[in-house]
Amino acid sequence: MKRTHSCGELTARETGREVVLFGWVHNRRDHGGAVFIDLRDRAGLTQVVFEEDAGKELQELAHELRLEYCIGVRGKVVSRGANVNPKLPTGEVEVHVTQAQIFNRSETPPFLIEDRIDTAEEKRLHYRYLDLRRPAVQRPLLLRSRANAVTRSVLHERGFLELETPFLVKYTPGGARNFLVPARLQPGKFYALAESPQLFKQLFMVAGFDRYFQIVKCFRDEDLRLDRQPEFTQIDLEMSFVSQDDVFAVVEELVRALWREVLGVEIPGPFPRMPYDESMREYGNDKPDLRFGLKHMDLTRLLAEHRGAGVSMWSSFAQPSPGQIAKAMVVPASAGLSRTETDKLEEIAKGMGAKGLARAKVDEQGNWTQSPLAKSITPDARAAINAAVGAKPGDVILFQFGKEAQVHTVLANLRLHLGKKLGLIPEYGPRDPKDPASWNFLWVVNPPLFEFDEEQKKYVAAHHAFTRPRDEDLQYLDSDPGRVLCHRYDLVLNGFEIGGGSIRLHDPAVQQKVFAAMGIGPEEAEQKFGFLLQALRFGAPPHGGIALGMDRLSMLMSASESLRDVIPFPKTQKGTDLMTDAPGDADPKQLHDLHITSTAKSQEKA
RNA sequence: GGGGUGUUAGUUAAGCUGGUUAUAACGCCGGCCUGUCACGCCGGAGGCCACGGGUUCGAGUCCCGUACACCCCGCCA
Numbered sequence: 282m283k284r285t286h287s288c289g290e291l292t293a294r295e296t297g298r299e300v301v302l303f304g305w306v307h308n309r310r311d312h313g314g315a316v317f318i319d320l321r322d323r324a325g326l327t328q329v330v331f332e333e334d335a336g337k338e339l340q341e342l343a344h345e346l347r348l349e350y351c352i353g354v355r356g357k358v359v360s361r362g363a364n365v366n367p368k369l370p371t372g373e374v375e376v377h378v379t380q381a382q383i384f385n386r387s388e389t390p391p392f393l394i395e396d397r398i399d400t401a402e403e404k405r406l407h408y409r410y411l412d413l414r415r416p417a418v419q420r421p422l423l424l425r426s427r428a429n430a431v432t433r434s435v436l437h438e439r440g441f442l443e444l445e446t447p448f449l450v451k452y453t454p455g456g457a458r459n460f461l462v463p464a465r466l467q468p469g470k471f472y473a474l475a476e477s478p479q480l481f482k483q484l485f486m487v488a489g490f491d492r493y494f495q496i497v498k499c500f501r502d503e504d505l506r507l508d509r510q511p512e513f514t515q516i517d518l519e520m521s522f523v524s525q526d527d528v529f530a531v532v533e534e535l536v537r538a539l540w541r542e543v544l545g546v547e548i549p550g551p552f553p554r555m556p557y558d559e560s561m562r563e564y565g566n567d568k569p570d571l572r573f574g575l576k577h578m579d580l581t582r583l584l585a586e587h588r589g590a591g592v593s594m595w596s597s598f599a600q601p602s603p604g605q606i607a608k609a610m611v612v613p614a615s616a617g618l619s620r621t622e623t624d625k626l627e628e629i630a631k632g633m634g635a636k637g638l639a640r641a642k643v644d645e646q647g648n649w650t651q652s653p654l655a656k657s658i659t660p661d662a663r664a665a666i667n668a669a670v671g672a673k674p675g676d677v678i679l680f681q682f683g684k685e686a687q688v689h690t691v692l693a694n695l696r697l698h699l700g701k702k703l704g705l706i707p708e709y710g711p712r713d714p715k716d717p718a719s720w721n722f723l724w725v726v727n728p729p730l731f732e733f734d735e736e737q738k739k740y741v742a743a744h745h746a747f748t749r750p751r752d753e754d755l756q757y758l759d760s761d762p763g764r765v766l767c768h769r770y771d772l773v774l775n776g777f778e779i780g781g782g783s784i785r786l787h788d789p790a791v792q793q794k795v796f797a798a799m800g801i802g803p804e805e806a807e808q809k810f811g812f813l814l815q816a817l818r819f820g821a822p823p824h825g826g827i828a829l830g831m832d833r834l835s836m837l838m839s840a841s842e843s844l845r846d847v848i849p850f851p852k853t854q855k856g857t858d859l860m861t862d863a864p865g866d867a868d869p870k871q872l873h874d875l876h877i878t879s880t881a882k883s884q885e886k887a
Numbered sequence: 888g889g890g891g892u893g894u895u896a897g898u899u900a901a902g903c904u905g906g907u908u909a910u911a912a913c914g915c916c917g918g919c920c921u922g923u924c925a926c927g928c929c930g931g932a933g934g935c936c937a938c939g940g941g942u943u944c945g946a947g948u949c950c951c952g953u954a955c956a957c958c959c960c961g962c963c964a
Contacts, residue, residue, distance in 0.1 A: 308924075310922090310923045310924065310927095311920090311923095311926090312920055312921055312922075312926075312927090313919065313920045313921080314920075314921040314922095315921045315923080316923095317923050317924065328923090328924070330922085347915095348914085361922090364923080366923095368924080369924085372924090389897070389914075389915060390897085390898095390914090391897060391898070392898050392899090392914090393913075393914065395925095399898085399899055401893095401899090401956075402956070402957070403894090403955075403957090457963055457964080458962085458963080501963065501964095503962055503963040504961085506958085506963085507957090507958070507959090509963070568964095628890095629959090632889095632891060632959065633890085633960050634960060634961080690960070690961095691960095771964075778964065782964095830964090843957095853955085853957085854957065859956090
């Protein structure tokens with residue numbers, strides 16, 4: 282038998298034709314006489330019928346069929362007349378079997394292969410090849426395949442060359458933790474798995490390739506999250522002789538083509554931009570979800586003006602102290618937040634390291650109730666805060682104060698939590714994938730070049746050491762490095778960072794100053810980044826680029842709940858593969874060949 | 888490293904303030920049934936209640952620990 286059609290394509294047009302279908306038994310309805318089988322393949326379902334008068338042999342075979350048997354049938358396409366099944370695209374017809382073959386029987390599957398996925402993810406991952414049979418599990422992967430095709434097409438069209446870079450690279454300090462690979466041929470030495478092609482793509486620019494892209498795996502040995510896997514895929518690109526606007530133009534064209542070709546949605550451009558500083562100030566992170574409000578208000582200066590406002594836990598705010606801030610967020614009266622619910626918010630805040638969650642409910646007179654602050658707050662300060670945050674009667678004001686990063690983490694997450702709880706945004710995914718307004722794209726631009734490392738008591742690169750400072754900030758490189766902003770940009774979609782990049786620093790003189798600001802001398806720089814620094818001295822062109830997270834893009838486009846849903850064989854939060862049981866043990870011979878000794882406590886062998 | 892949620896037939900769940908035989912649906916097995924499409928009807932099998940301790944006359948239920956999965960903080964662009 283040779284397959285003539287898929288299980289998703291037969292319609293009334295094929296009536297009367299003899300066809301051969303291959304697939305899996307999706308469902309069976311055995312009436313003793315006639316046996317109905319829903320035959321499934323990637324393309325869909327077709328009802329095939331073993332009729333009572335089909336002959337003894339066929340009848341016996343039909344009764345033998347069980348779920349997930351892999352079979353082939355030859356038969357005639359027949360109109361279902363009055364028995365049309367409107368739920369199936371192929372519901373107008375059925376195939377009356379004249380010949381059938383069982384290619385392979387199946388054990389009873391551990392879960393049903395159906396669209397409704399309520400099986401524990403642990404189980405699904407253990408039998409991932411069965412889980413992947415589910416049409417609903419296949420759908421995001423089909424979408425991703427399409428996105429790959431569109432990406433290649435758009436970028437090739439725009440003159441980008443698809444060039445490959447090594448995975449086995451030299452470890453470079455800073456940034457994400459690398460996976461290490463022992464080098465058998467060089468005893469005691471290690472490769473690192475590339476966390477990104479960053480340095481190599483810059484070398485492509487030095488080499489004059491002008492425009493490079495790659496859909497490429499990256500590896501980072503960091504803790505996992507809903508949107509983070511240890512190996513993931515980036516659409517990585519780099520361009521010579523470009524400004525930030527040039528990069529944005531290409532990326533917006535690519536992203537809009539993806540939404541147009543894959544989802545059939547026309548996203549308006551250009552995408553809005555927001556300074557990093559504004560994002561941190563109003564949303565507490567660098568990837569704000571602008572589909573809803575609940576902005577944060579900074580009260581640090583106000584508290585200083587009111588000498589701590591009479592509240593003992595705010596007394597340290599009477600004098601401004603670096604790194605310490607006070608912020609508030611207003612939950613509108615319309616949210617109808619109960620006291621219990623507010624208490625629960627405090628638990629969430631504490632879970633994120635907050636000491637507590639001071640809050641105040643504003644009454645008709647502007648007084649505060651249900652609040653530990655109510656007694657001590659000075660009336661002046663209360664009125665000033667009410668005015669600053671725009672609180673109306675019935676509103677609840679939530680406060681966080683202390684270390685800047687801590688305050689931002691807590692308030693940013695509370696904002697997201699409330700956005701979902703109050704129904705301002707869905708739990709996950711876009712409200713309506715077909716509605717352009719459900720997709721909030723945003724460029725977050727011009728973050729600081731350096732951040733101050735409290736532990737090392739010095740400035741370190743916020744991104745990497747080769748990001749170009751803004752020209753107007755070059756004057757502060759020596760005097761006030763923290764003030765220098767740079768040509769770094771992140772693309773944000775619905776609160777997820779889906780891409781990030783920068784215009785690179787190609788001027789050796791400025792580069793030297795940047796290193797100096799971080800306390801890195803010429804020798805140390807040479808030792809850490811030697812080959813790149815050397816390359817930049819041979820007439821390197823101005824260049825810049827970006828990397829887009831293909832997994833996150835696919836997750837968002839397919840309205841999936843997790844990155845795992847767009848990766849065929851994902852890892853668990855502890856980095857294991859429940860199907861293959863990776864990572865596994867290495868035997869002593871292997872370790873010996875690799876010149877490796879394990880210091881891990883030896884595990885009991887079964 | 889830390890916080891939270893969960894773990895009961897193959898699967899998904901119920902199981903109350905601890906009480907003697909741990910339920911249901913789907914799946915599975917057997918039988919019956921020409922028109923079903925979540926087919927139907929009759930019968931049946933199937934449990935280390937995640938694991939290890941403890942409290943108790945008695946633990947699926949309460950307590951402690953461990954493992955695993957998920958979400959989050961730290962970490963990570």
